[in-house]
Amino acid sequence: MLPDFYQFYHPTKMIYGAGLASDFSHELDALNVSNFFMVSDHIIHDLGLLDSIKEGIEQGGYTITGTYLDVPQDASIDAVKEISRLAVESGAEGLIAVGGGSVIDAAKAANFTFSHGGDLIEDYSGAGTLTAPLKPLVVIPTTAGTGSECTLVAVIYDVENKVKLAFSDGYLLPRLAVLDPVMTQSLPPKLTASTGMDALTHAVESYVGVDSSPHSEALAVAAIELIFNNLVKAIEDGDDLEARGAMLIASNLAGTSFSHSMVGCVHSMAHATGGIERVPHGVANGILLAHGMEYNFEECKEKYARLAYFMGQDVSGLSVDDAARKAIQAVRDLHKKMHALGAMPLNLREAGVKKESLEKIAQAAQEDGTTVYNIREVIAEDILVHLKNAY
Ligand SMILES: [Fe+2]
Numbered sequence: 001m002l003p004d005f006y007q008f009y010h011p012t013k014m015i016y017g018a019g020l021a022s023d024f025s026h027e028l029d030a031l032n033v034s035n036f037f038m039v040s041d042h043i044i045h046d047l048g049l050l051d052s053i054k055e056g057i058e059q060g061g062y063t064i065t066g067t068y069l070d071v072p073q074d075a076s077i078d079a080v081k082e083i084s085r086l087a088v089e090s091g092a093e094g095l096i097a098v099g100g101g102s103v104i105d106a107a108k109a110a111n112f113t114f115s116h117g118g119d120l121i122e123d124y125s126g127a128g129t130l131t132a133p134l135k136p137l138v139v140i141p142t143t144a145g146t147g148s149e150c151t152l153v154a155v156i157y158d159v160e161n162k163v164k165l166a167f168s169d170g171y172l173l174p175r176l177a178v179l180d181p182v183m184t185q186s187l188p189p190k191l192t193a194s195t196g197m198d199a200l201t202h203a204v205e206s207y208v209g210v211d212s213s214p215h216s217e218a219l220a221v222a223a224i225e226l227i228f229n230n231l232v233k234a235i236e237d238g239d240d241l242e243a244r245g246a247m248l249i250a251s252n253l254a255g256t257s258f259s260h261s262m263v264g265c266v267h268s269m270a271h272a273t274g275g276i277e278r279v280p281h282g283v284a285n286g287i288l289l290a291h292g293m294e295y296n297f298e299e300c301k302e303k304y305a306r307l308a309y310f311m312g313q314d315v316s317g318l319s320v321d322d323a324a325r326k327a328i329q330a331v332r333d334l335h336k337k338m339h340a341l342g343a344m345p346l347n348l349r350e351a352g353v354k355k356e357s358l359e360k361i362a363q364a365a366q367e368d369g370t371t372v373y374n375i376r377e378v379i380a381e382d383i384l385v386h387l388k389n390a391y
Pocket of ligand 1: 146198201202267281
């Protein structure tokens with residue numbers, strides 16, 4: 001059934017190619033600015049990934065006015081404010097973010113005050129606060145999972161109040177995303193697994209969510225097929241650039257999909273698990289995806305049955321229920337395979353969650369903003385059953 005109304009807006013130009021991160025300066029011509037401030041972190045810097053990027057940009061006649069490397073694991077308000085201040089002071093006209101989700105989100109959020117001044121929290125937190133475009137932001141992801149290079153959201157951690165603040169606006173979408181598998185080559189197996197499972201969760205939840213559309217569904221199934229064919233390969237052999245590239249593209253497709261159709265109860269549970277027990281986002285999603293699919297089984301089984309095909313399952317002659325079960329089993333098997341490779345905890349207990357926290361997590365999941373987009377109402381006592389199954 002088609003939605004009564006939907007829209008699809010995706011102004012981010014995406015370019016893909018191995019080695020492209022050090023050779024894309026011609027793409028900057030279209031942005032009409034010459035000076036860029038770079039945002040990254042110490043890990044990326046110490047891996048030597050920034051040198052060739054800077055060199056390529058400078059050879060193209062552009063200037064890097066400064067670099068900020070102190071983005072913490074969860075992008076913080078302080079880091080965002082500092083990026084904005086330093087970028088303004090340096091005379092930059094645009095931003096370049098090189099990193100994972102935190103670095104990209106920090107640069108996206110910094111772009112509010114870098115472009116228009118004002119106060120980050122008072123003037124821009126929430127949704128749709130902008131009335132004019134931001135300065136150009138170029139993003140080079142170094143993980144394949146968050147899809148933040150193509151989403152209209154930035155999540156920033158308020159350290160003082162221990163809450164995550166969401167900023168969302170169509171203008172937050174970067175102008176250019178450079179997908180270069182060489183940039184993810186040194187990602188260790190555990191991070192490859194957790195970020196990959198984050199991407200898979202984006203795709204599955206976007207596909208079955210209340211705001212799904214033919215556009216977002218098409219992107220989601222393409223992402224799911226790429227992930228099932230390449231995630232394990234990328235974990236087993238980090239130098240497999242074909243698999244690395246496929247994961248970057250899948251993450252981008254899933255990000256574009258969920259930027260339009262949002263995510264659901266798996267993210268509700270993962271946000272709660274991350275907030276209360278500090279389990280990394282992708283790890284929580286990896287453990288919880290099959291359980292969240294179970295939670296939505298009755299409402300989503302027709303869609304799961306279709307997804308089973310893109311997960312590489314033979315569903316010929318099967319009933320809807322049986323084909324749908326195959327999709328959930330395929331997710332479980334993928335998770336188990338990653339566990340066998342030492343890349344992912346098997347359950348919440350192995351991830352360090354305390355049993356007595358489960359009720360609190362269920363309550364926080366019910367209160368999470370993503371529940372609005374889940375096809376079945378997220379009720380703490382019902383979701384608790386699935387959290388216990390995941391323990
Ligand atoms: Fe996510």
